[in-house]
Amino acid sequence: MSTSPMMELLDIKKNFGSVNALKGVSMTINKGECHCLLGDNGAGKSTLIKIMSGVHQPTDGQIHIDGKSTIVKGPRYAIDAGIATVYQDLALIPLMSVSRNFWLGRELTKKIGPINVLDFEQCNSILMSEMKKMGIQLRDPNQSVGTLSGGERQSVAIARAVFFGAKILILDEPTSALGVYQTSNVLQTIEKVRAKGVAIVFISHNVSHALSVGDKFTVLCRGETLGTARRGEIDYDELQFMMSGNKKLSELQKDG
């Protein structure tokens, strides 16, 4: 078994004009590990995700995938390389059914005469069994995604990414818009995915959500990493303290 990490970011820099969004970020993502990327709004989390998923190209720095230096040319390239991104609000299309969403872009078809038609039976039965494996209770594959709760939507989107071969799963704020109960469901789904050996990059600004699933924690602040800590090496207050940009919490409280 190869010991090289699944993905390595080496001193990634990104400038937008004169704005330095990332000033040299390094992180290592390993198989079966949930790596939490924490940071306040504007810390550069979104930029980093977009570089990992091929939407942006870094101004400087290197990306290694499976130990090889790689240029992630575009979103399609990233998907083919096994890097899947589940965006907070762009995960699924609410007006369409769960089944149509799940198979979107990779629909199963069968031939009726010379024409390829959607194979609803197969699509629906695979969907239902996949959902069951992930512990998601689905009433009907034809129900609209709009009728699902926010947590269910995230779980379905995660299940879809994994089913279609994601080796590295980037989750953009998967729990930030959710209530307590739904959050715990999504975190359970993440647990199941990690158990399959998928590497997870969990982006959040919620320290307690991160602490409940994370193996490693990297804090991003104003485009720089403040280091990576393993589970057990760091506690809630320290993470919170780092995210706020080395300002002490007591000072923050004074500010208002």
Add this chain to the structure above:
Amino acid sequence: MPINIKNLLPAHSNFRKAMLRPDLGAITGVVLVFLFFFLVARDTGMFSLEGSMNWGIVSSQFIIIAVGACLLMIAGEFDLSVGSMIGFAGIVIAVTSVVWGWPVWLSIITAFVLSMLVGALIGYIVVKTNLPSFIVSLAFLYILRGMTIFGAIYSTQKTIIGGVTEISQGDWLAPFFGGKIFTGLFQWLAEHGWIQTFVAGTKAGQPVVSGIPMMMVWALALIIFGHFLLTRTRFGNWIYASGGDAQAARHIGVPVNKVKILMFVFTAFCATVFATAQVMEFGSAAADRGLLKEFEAIISVVIGGALLTGGYGSVIGAALGAIIFGVVQQGLFFIGVESSLFRVFLGVILLLAVILNTHIRKLITGEK
């Protein structure tokens, strides 16, 4: 308080599932409209074979453009140039065939190619500039209409060009738009006295309704094609996705721009079918044909349950919306109601349909 269907139907019954369809509003509308006219216009001959042909053809015209507008709207875009496209395609056929002496089949094909190129251009501008298609196609509403009137006057000094009927005799393509099918069957029915025949004049003995016009055949074919494409194919799934959330669809690898441009091309195709059938029927083309047709198409689609902002709708619904349109327009004529009241009626139907459809859609999709 609005009617609450949720309380009428138990949450997950099969009956509810069968009833909650995007075209439920249009189905209800069709039933009500037929019921109404059956009660008040039964004696006028509206539902005789001849009367049915009358509103059937008008409905078919609406259906042809509504199917195109429906798929385009589900893909998240509008085309306000449909009416101008109808005038444009008609004049292209008449100028090239009557004035320039091209064979009619070549004129028809040329009209299709030019219209679909314009459709592709509109789509290309929309996806490249990210401007609302409402604006881009509105620009083409004027550009096409202006070019059509200019072209007609420049080449013939007239805005109406006749003489198409004479030169399309014996053409192989023209009957696909202007002809009738099952004429033998109707002749046979007439001979047996089962359908009405002319009693006097040069056509004495011939059936009053001599066959099914190609306009109706096209309408039916387009409904089947559109419904199948949308609900049964991969491409149909991409149409829903492109209109439902273009960005999310792109992330997953759906060629959203291609889908949208192709739907503009298909809308142009439908407009040209309409135009060609009309030119063949009238034997002439006029530069002002198709006025306001874009709105009639969009109204049919909306009555049919499609969401104006895209991602949701039904071809069957749009066709039913077009039938409501056709039946009401011709029905009011049968019962002798002042035709200006048609617009009042139309406005009321549109409003009621949208209120009902919005309610149904929220139940299906869980929108807030």
